[in-house]
Amino acid sequence: MLELGFLVSWLFFILPFFTCLFFIINTTSYFTRKSSSSSTFNFPRCYPLIGSSLTLIANRNRHNQWITDILRHSPTGTFVLRRSLGFRQIITADPENVKHILKSQFSNYPKGELSTAILNDFLGTGIFNTDGDNWKFQRQISSHEFNTKSLRKFIEDVVKTELYDRLIPILSTTAEKNSVLDLQDILQRFNFDNICKISFGYDPGYLSTSFQRTEFAIAFEEATRLSSRRYSNIIPLVWKLKRVLNIGSEKHLREATSKVRGFAKDIVRQKKQELKEKSSLEATDLLSRFLTYDHIEDDFVIKIVISFILAGQDTTSAALTWFFWLISCNPKVEEKILKEINQTPEKPGYDDVKDMVYIHASLCESMRLYPPVPVDSKEAAGDDVLPDRTVVKKGMRVSYHPYAMGRMENLWGSDWMEFKPERWLERDKVTGKLSFMAKDSYTYPVFQAGPRICLGKEMAFLQMKMIVVEILRRFRVVPAKQDGFEPVYVSYLTSKMKDGFPVKIDQRNSSL
Numbered sequence: 001m002l003e004l005g006f007l008v009s010w011l012f013f014i015l016p017f018f019t020c021l022f023f024i025i026n027t028t029s030y031f032t033r034k035s036s037s038s039s040t041f042n043f044p045r046c047y048p049l050i051g052s053s054l055t056l057i058a059n060r061n062r063h064n065q066w067i068t069d070i071l072r073h074s075p076t077g078t079f080v081l082r083r084s085l086g087f088r089q090i091i092t093a094d095p096e097n098v099k100h101i102l103k104s105q106f107s108n109y110p111k112g113e114l115s116t117a118i119l120n121d122f123l124g125t126g127i128f129n130t131d132g133d134n135w136k137f138q139r140q141i142s143s144h145e146f147n148t149k150s151l152r153k154f155i156e157d158v159v160k161t162e163l164y165d166r167l168i169p170i171l172s173t174t175a176e177k178n179s180v181l182d183l184q185d186i187l188q189r190f191n192f193d194n195i196c197k198i199s200f201g202y203d204p205g206y207l208s209t210s211f212q213r214t215e216f217a218i219a220f221e222e223a224t225r226l227s228s229r230r231y232s233n234i235i236p237l238v239w240k241l242k243r244v245l246n247i248g249s250e251k252h253l254r255e256a257t258s259k260v261r262g263f264a265k266d267i268v269r270q271k272k273q274e275l276k277e278k279s280s281l282e283a284t285d286l287l288s289r290f291l292t293y294d295h296i297e298d299d300f301v302i303k304i305v306i307s308f309i310l311a312g313q314d315t316t317s318a319a320l321t322w323f324f325w326l327i328s329c330n331p332k333v334e335e336k337i338l339k340e341i342n343q344t345p346e347k348p349g350y351d352d353v354k355d356m357v358y359i360h361a362s363l364c365e366s367m368r369l370y371p372p373v374p375v376d377s378k379e380a381a382g383d384d385v386l387p388d389r390t391v392v393k394k395g396m397r398v399s400y401h402p403y404a405m406g407r408m409e410n411l412w413g414s415d416w417m418e419f420k421p422e423r424w425l426e427r428d429k430v431t432g433k434l435s436f437m438a439k440d441s442y443t444y445p446v447f448q449a450g451p452r453i454c455l456g457k458e459m460a461f462l463q464m465k466m467i468v469v470e471i472l473r474r475f476r477v478v479p480a481k482q483d484g485f486e487p488v489y490v491s492y493l494t495s496k497m498k499d500g501f502p503v504k505i506d507q508r509n510s511s512l
């Protein structure tokens with residue numbers, strides 16, 4: 001009944017709005033900005049009141065690809081997207097602008113109110129969704145989780161157990177039965193177990209032969225998906241209204257977040273008990289580390305830990321899904337990877353994987369084309385001018401676009417569309433040894449850059465390299481859908497392969 005009442009009142013609002021809109025479109029002139037570099041490319045048309053919303057809606061299923069087309073045709077690599085009601089968003093693929101936003105003028109570009117409001121119900125003021133001193137404090141404590149000692153422990157205890165006890169047996173069975181599995185789903189499960197162990201010291205056992213969906217993981221996925229849906233509302237008022245009325249997606253979001261919180265609360269209670277009983281317990285997970293601080297309330301700790309799970313959850317699985325797809329299309333790269341694997345010990349450790357430059361380069365190259373976080377936005381705290389002379393007004397949303405940046409000819413050359421790990425490598429003329437040549441982090445902001453650069457970058461590489469080595473050493477990953485299968489890149493908060501990545505697993509013979 002409440003929903004019906006809401007719909008009727010909503011229609012009363014929306015019908016006159018769209019009637020006006022139709023009138024405006026048909027009677028007022030619009031302008032189309034044309035690039036000096038391309039006379040054929042049509043920049044989005046912009047109308048009074050609704051801005052470029054029509055083109056935005058028309059491209060909603062290929063948003064990243066559409067923005068990339070625009071940025072590739074913009075003479076400066078920057079574009080001002082006019083949204084509805086006069087709201088403007090600057091989107092850039094210019095490394096100088098990225099450096100300005102993420103480093104030189106860092107304090108002028110916080111996450112801002114719009115973004116934090118969207119994620120507030122789910123993440124509260126956890127590290128991923130806060131600015132200023134609160135962010136600094138959380139970053140400082142969390143960074144202990146990423147020192148060399150912790151990373152070594154992570155590889156030896158967490159990754160290896162998940163790999164040898166769970167992932168490899170599942171892949172072996174799939175190979176024996178000649179069946180098909182969704183590699184994206186498997187990698188997400190792997191990742192979820194890992195990140196829960198790091199954050200909570202708790203193993204949800206999500207990757208298992210039964211492929212059962214645990215309640216916590218389902219609620220977490222749902223909360224992530226529904227929170228990110230708020231970003232795609234052309235008019236933010238819509239989700240805010242639904243939230244107040246507790247209907248539709250907002251009702252589901254409330255249920256999902258309360259399940260996640262309830263679950264996290266139980267774990268905090270158990271962990272506190274554990275810490276009380278074993279006063280000398282070494283704080284090895286993030287939760288224990290925060291709980292050893294006085295005057296921090298449980299609710300605050302819960303928000304930090306949930307933020308952490310979100311930050312590390314789907315990123316490495318997204319990166320690896322696209323990596324294995326690219327490898328299956330590029331047998332020469334696979335050969336070189338196998339050569340590198342052949343030179344490492346049977347069960348490699350932290351130091352072995354750290355030094356694997358060809359795999360490292362292949363992962364970077366794969367994330368250039370398919371970054372796990374395709375776009376990142378800030379909000380201008382004050383008026384400013386970007387290095388390319390784009391004028392920024394206080395309150396504007398300013399975004400940089402790693403997906404588009406990985407596809408810019410001026411940054412990567414005319415062969416930007418090729419998957420070429422060699423562009424990250426240099427061979428020493430005397431020794432013949434390959435070494436990795438990092439790009440500057442503003443040209444390649446896949447992990448963000450500057451003071452807020454991803455805390456888990458090194459951990460992510462270690463984990464991904466370990467998985468690549470141990471999978472490719474034993475198996476060949478073959479897409480189940482052959483002939484002309486073209487996966488589709490979609491993004492929520494992180495990127496995904498639409499409809500998953502169904503694969504067959506072929507056992508390799510032992511000589512590689």
Ligand code: HEM
Pocket residue numbers: 127128139142195198308311312313315316319371372373376377445446447448451452453454455456457459460
């Ligand atoms: C391929 C894997 C990964 C990629 C591409 C990636 C990328 C990113 C990006 C783009 C951000 C900035 C987000 C923003 O502020 O809007 C970020 C932040 C962060 N990442 Fe990652 N990430 C990865 C893996 C991980 C892992 C495995 C962890 C933890 C175990 C992690 C922990 C964090 C944290 C805590 C932040 C917040 C840092 C801050 O705001 O100071 N990330 N990451």
